[in-house]
Amino acid sequence: MFAIVAVPAFAHDPAGPTQAAAAGAHAQANPHAATQSDHGHAAPTTHAATAIDSSTLASQDLSRYLFDAARAGDVDVIKSLLARGVQVDARDERGSTALILAAYYGKNDAVRTLLEAGASPNLGDSARGNTALMGALFKGEIESARRLLADPRTDVNARNAAGQTAAMFAALFGRADLVEALAARQADFALTDASGATAEALARTQGNAALADRLAVLSRGRGG
Known part of the structure; x- marks a missing residue:
């Protein structure tokens, strides 16, 4: 059983937008589009909709x-x-x-x-x-x-509030296919987070030895 160390969290609502919200977005972005009546027929754009389109909003x-x-x-x-x-x-x-x-x-x-x-x-x-x-x-x-x-x-070396970088996210969540792309962008794999852990160390906490070994090589600057 592998420990998860300082796993980042995100505050986004997994449900995403509702149909009503999506419809509202279309209506606001395209205020001249016809609205639908209860019977499904196109209704003329109202004066209120025209007001929404004005520069006063x-x-x-x-x-x-x-x-x-x-x-x-x-x-x-x-x-x-x-x-x-x-x-x-x-x-x-x-x-x-x-x-x-x-x-x-x-x-x-x-x-x-x-x-x-x-x-x-x-x-x-x-x-x-x-x-x-x-x-x-x-x-x-x-x-x-x-x-x-x-x-x-x-x-690519930007840090979050916990001192974590994109390379550390790749290590934590096993995104081995993106490690080389990060290396090509000069990611610094030797950086440590607020707890002192490197990307290599984080990969090892997840039991991902192959990825950890590759990160160890990259952190020493021997990307070949």
């Missing part, structure tokens, strides 16, 4: 729909909201950005869209400081992690 009122769209991977809504002035790095009530949510839920196209729109890959959530890359590694969303690693702005 502050962009922060639409931010919540950006988070729903990120969870759902709805690229069209994301683009519409950003075009209307919603800040790409806005934070939800738990301190997560849309990019953190998209990576956590494995919405690869949303990750790409947000990065192209200028979202910072290095912001951590307010609760624990976990970045989008850490979230992707935690969940095993390999393609999202690769997209983040392909962005030259991504700091």
